[in-house]
Amino acid sequence: MSLAYKYQMLPVEKVFRDPVHNYIHVNHQVILDLINSKEVQRLRRIKQLGTSSFTFHGAEHSRFSHSLGVYEITRQICDIFKQTYSIEKIGEEGWDDSQRLIALCAALLHDIGHGPYSHTFEHIFHTDHEQITEAIITSPQTEVYQILNRVEAGFPEKVASVITKTYPNPQVVQMISSQIDADRMDYLLRDAYYTGTKYGTFDLTRILQMIRPCKSGIVFAMEGMHAVEDYIVSRYQMHIQVYFHPSSRGMEVGLEHLLNRAHELFFAEKEMFQNTAQLLIPFFRENFTLEDYLRLDDGVLNTAFNLWTEANDPVLNDLSRRFLNRKPLKSCRFEPETQENLIETMGHIVEKAGFNPNYYTAINSSYDLPYDFYQPKLEKHRTQIELQQNDGTLTELSQISQLVAALAGQEQGDHRFYFPKEMIDPKLQNDSDLFGETYRLFASHIHNGELI
Template identity: 65%
Template sequence: MPIQYLPREKVFRDPVHNYIHVRHQVILDLINTPEFQRLRRIKQLGVAAEVFQGAEHTRFTHSLGVYEITRQICDNFAANYPTQTAGDGLWDDAERLVALCAALLHDIGHGAYSHTFEHIFNTDHEAITRQIVTDPSTNVCRILRQVAPGFPEKVASVIAHTYPNPQVVQMISSQIDADRMDYLLRDAYNTGTKYGEFDLTRILRVMRPYAGGIGFDANGMHAVEDYIVSRFQMYQQIYFHPVSRGMEMILTHLLQRAKVLYEAGKFDASFAPRLLIPFFKRDFTLQDYLRLDDGVLNTYFSYWLDYPDPVLADLADRFLSRRPLKSVTFTEATAGLLPKLRDLVQQAGFDPTYYTAENDSFDLPYDQYDPSAANPKTQIEIIQADGTLEELSTLSRLVAALSGQAVGDKRFYFPKVMLDTDAEAANAKVYRTFQQYLLNGALIRP
């Protein structure tokens, strides 16, 4: 079927990209599906909005941004590097539509509160994304099939990284792709921070296709370096923020407690979360999944404020009222103190299963290609004047310093009251003992 274009270009105003340009009918139709519109109700940064109050942006706005960056890459490649002969390694613009659709839909399978929900209920947002794209029951699949009968499977294979054209795959998923570039800029803008800012215009200008994927002109290497450093800073300052992780621990334990109560047959019918029950039973359909969003979960949490189980009610209140767990960092050398700290938390009247947690958050700012790794990363190639390729970290001492170095920390989370210094408090002796352990063990408070 011939590609259908809109009679007049559609634009969306965007705080990061100014205008997002839509020229294809299929793209506009996909945006208007219920499955895609659902992304308006899922925050891009989840509980991080409890720390950075401006971070109310959604998976919807991010997905449009990834589409727009991909569109700009395609425009650059079509204008400057069009294929001349089969196999010349340049850009075949017949690949544009599959790249744009994959970019737009890459996050459509994210669930309510994204990664926390995924961890508790063992869902896989990437697998669900592919299912939404290829399941004949979805509006998304029906629209993609209007392009060609096998087109949904082509789009899904890009998202699965199995599509035969590496240029298309790397646009959407690599160490410097449209997904990462949009979320860094968008998250920096909405959190009010500058760490994620980099020169997107320059990077897009120096991107070039070659037979093995996408590379970057040598004269644009410093813009790529800046991107790597920006990503490193965003993870350390935003994504791994200890308070955000403390809220995530509350959310995790809240959902775990609800699941435990349901499995024990103790969930009061008047408070039963009907839309969550298929997940408690580990027997959910795609339609069950698509009915959930952040707002649905928050509504259940509001109901649970009055639930007779004190742990569930308290965790719901802590989450909705923004009362995160506090934390200290620990290492392998100090991890031996954690059982005693948990015991003291229990002595203070808290069930350590729900009021303590260990969390480790580490990220590789840049990872050199290792074909023997379980999930080998696509390395960033710098294209020299003679056409040869050099891996980025071999040319940049700055990137070499970050390469292969997992950066982050391990934290032990506990109720804030354990730091109470009120000598008249009911558990003052327990609190003092807890604080003494922190001091003697040289555990670091934020």
């Protein structure tokens, strides 16, 4: 039965229409079953870009659509490798197509452990989406595990090991996780499409034409260098212009303060949270099960925030309203080496205006956000991007590309101080009862979004 299931193909190919890849093609029964599992379907209810949709209104796409996209790019790579670069054609450096199903399953499931507003939620409640991804795949109570285990005994563990990068075949691992992998290629194109940012696009077709298997993993033909350069620049621009956007970070800061306030109030207001956020209680207690985690999605959090707009606690009430109604904290750039004392002064001014600085101010650095710039010279880099000469020798990309050499390791970002918008609202500058004096003090330190 397991053997039959492993090789069972659909009688008619299943296709999903997709705005990025046009069609996503599914031929294996196991892949269709995984797509229909409740753990994968949950990803429909989790936005790919979290709070970025408050800045780029089109960015409503889900982790489900991204997961299908990563699967599709991986499927295309497997087809190219089988057709042109198989072991039978080029020897031991080539692709063993018996690895296809493991690669496809890992691609589809690579993000299955993400939670609602994933990175902010992880920070507050100390969860780890990568560990939870592994747990979902290897825990017998999940539908995903039961589907994978029908392929063959130990298959769930093999798929999980691709995601944890311990699988012995580096070609499979690097398809899913490397400096230029199916995951990154899909999310850059998909996020660019939905945010409307054209500079996030690159020539995927050319890159797939230039991709090659080798004994150490995956490389690219030398003549594909300019397409890979284009990808590196696209990745750089998307992080600077989209993922690090100050307004999105302002919404994240507000979300973090909101969840922190709820966490702080929980033990004194258990009955209120029992009525408004029952599914979050295991996380407030920091004692949750995998089943508890899988019940969460963006809707669970947003429903709780909606109910908290009527909470008796004025901070929880106000922060919930600000988040739901898109009232992000404003920000200004500052230099921590020279302006730390001024930031402390600004915090006192905010407090004097009647805001608790613990919940209405924040220091946020884009350097702390979850992204690694291409840094091939680090001892513990992820993987280098290597180009293959006609004689088979490999050269790291930045060694022959002046453009990539200029960008490699160049971490770009800023440090920002976040504060309530009221502090710079001109309507309140003459309000002597509340904001007049503090407004003038605050505004005198900020000019064009810079701390002066």
